[in-house]
Amino acid sequence: MADVNKLQIDDEIMLLVKGLSYKYPDGTRALSDINLEIRRGEFIGLLGANGSGKTTLLRAMDGLMKGFEGEIYLKGRDIRTLKPKEIYRHVGLVFQNPDDQLFAPTLFEDVAFGPLNMGIDTKEVEKRVMEALKEVELTGLEKKSVHNLSFGQRKRACIAGLLAMGHEMLLLDEPTAGLDPMGEYKMMRLLQRLNKEGGVTIVMATHSVDLVPLFLDRLYILSRGRITRGGTPEEVFNAPQEMEDIKLRLPQIAELIYRLKHDDDLPFERIPLTIGEARREIVKSLNILTGRR
Numbered sequence: 443m444a445d446v447n448k449l450q451i452d453d454e455i456m457l458l459v460k461g462l463s464y465k466y467p468d469g470t471r472a473l474s475d476i477n478l479e480i481r482r483g484e485f486i487g488l489l490g491a492n493g494s495g496k497t498t499l500l501r502a503m504d505g506l507m508k509g510f511e512g513e514i515y516l517k518g519r520d521i522r523t524l525k526p527k528e529i530y531r532h533v534g535l536v537f538q539n540p541d542d543q544l545f546a547p548t549l550f551e552d553v554a555f556g557p558l559n560m561g562i563d564t565k566e567v568e569k570r571v572m573e574a575l576k577e578v579e580l581t582g583l584e585k586k587s588v589h590n591l592s593f594g595q596r597k598r599a600c601i602a603g604l605l606a607m608g609h610e611m612l613l614l615d616e617p618t619a620g621l622d623p624m625g626e627y628k629m630m631r632l633l634q635r636l637n638k639e640g641g642v643t644i645v646m647a648t649h650s651v652d653l654v655p656l657f658l659d660r661l662y663i664l665s666r667g668r669i670t671r672g673g674t675p676e677e678v679f680n681a682p683q684e685m686e687d688i689k690l691r692l693p694q695i696a697e698l699i700y701r702l703k704h705d706d707d708l709p710f711e712r713i714p715l716t717i718g719e720a721r722r723e724i725v726k727s728l729n730i731l732t733g734r735r
């Protein structure tokens with residue numbers, strides 16, 4: 443029988459947000475007329491300064507906010523008509539602070555909590571927990587108390603908990619915040635592997651512009667609760683002035699080349715976003731300057 447609550451949309455669209463606005467009970471308008479779509483298999487970023495609405499938007503997309511205006515469809519179904527159980531079969535939110543998420547005495551018990559709660563039998567849960575811990579490189583720490591894990595390990599433990607539930611889509615709130623540069627890079631590599639090899643659709647909130655061009659397929663810029671730009675990293679970062687207006691800078695490498703081009707009149711045709719592209723552009727520009735071509 444046809445489901446009357448199911449919007450007939452492209453099956454590849456995991457989440458569709460239409461005209462979403464939200465005001466907190468104290469009157470703070472956190473989101474205004476948000477429109478976006480997340481397709482299966484994408485790795486999407488929500489980039490915005492503090493207070494721009496990233497957490498509120500992620501919580502809404504996880505079905506945790508009530509009383510919003512507009513519509514949110516999870517795989518074609520109005521999220522307001524879905525029971526928590528139906529939402530959590532497909533999508534899970536990783537909180538910014540792992541200590542808000544972890545609570546069981548040991549790592550194993552924490553990761554097992556979600557799938558056990560879904561009614562999955564213990565043998566299968568055990569298998570899933572061990573697989574999820576392997577995915578996030580925490581194998582061998584099963585019996586450890588979550589309090590004794592490092593901050594980065596606790597962040598990965600949260601991801602394992604959702605993977606063990608079998609989510610097709612993960613929403614992550616600033617997954618790299620609080621990590622050192624190497625930890626940041628490793629977290630992004632982990633997410634990239636889950637996305638490219640595991641087929642998990644990923645939406646992550648961040649204010650770290652330097653990581654974005656290396657890993658994300660597409661991003662949306664949030665400013666004061668509105669989406670001001672959306673597109674590939676190249677499309678989004680070609681407007682430095684606009685980035686400044688919304689309190690974000692360009693990726694450092696792009697900033698350097700942009701200044702060399704505009705302040706020092708060096709002949710750059712385009713603004714690169716990664717070290718590799720920058721290297722090629724610099725060599726090209728030096729060849730032009732020295733007449734070598």
Ligand SMILES: Nc1ncnc2c1ncn2[C@@H]1O[C@H](COP(=O)(O)OP(=O)(O)O)[C@@H](O)[C@H]1O
Pocket residue numbers: 466467468470471472490491492493494495496497498499
């Ligand atoms: N529980 C709350 N009650 C009232 N206002 C809130 C609450 N949580 C967040 N806000 C406000 O909503 C806006 C967006 O916040 P948030 O979604 O947390 O942004 P971000 O995650 O980008 O830092 C901010 O102005 C913030 O002060």
Ligand SMILES: [Mg+2]
Pocket residue numbers: 496497498538615
């Ligand atoms: Mg936030």
